[in-house]
Amino acid sequence: MLSRNFKDEVHRKDRKDSRLRDCSIYKDKPNKRANAMFLLAFFGLFSCLLLLGLMPNITSEVICIISASAGIFGSCLKDAYVFEFGSREDRKSLDKF
Numbered sequence: 001m002l003s004r005n006f007k008d009e010v011h012r013k014d015r016k017d018s019r020l021r022d023c024s025i026y027k028d029k030p031n032k033r034a035n036a037m038f039l040l041a042f043f044g045l046f047s048c049l050l051l052l053g054l055m056p057n058i059t060s061e062v063i064c065i066i067s068a069s070a071g072i073f074g075s076c077l078k079d080a081y082v083f084e085f086g087s088r089e090d091r092k093s094l095d096k097f
Contacts, residue, residue, distance in 0.1 A: 037080050044073035 048070035052063065 034080070034084060038077070041073055041076040041080055045070055045077060048073060 048066050051066055052070070058066075
């Protein structure tokens with residue numbers, strides 16, 4: 001079984017290479033893919049929360065489905081931020097870039 005430190009190190013190296021790839025591709029032009037990813041995740045989360053706030057008479061099943069969808073969109077937004085800006089664990093290795 002692989003150790004936790006080994007898995008973390010492999011994960012950090014994979015993310016670092018992905019960020020380097022994005023930086024080299026989008027050096028002179030805007031990163032439309034990342035912008036679309038942020039906007040769509042935000043729009044999905046916002047629309048779920050708006051539905052929950054503006055629909056007064058919905059059943060508990062619909063509330064659960066919309067809440068679960070909001071959680072998924074929130075997680076997508078979190079993952080997008082972690083990929084673009086790094087996590088606390090990656091902070092030391094990102095300072096080089």
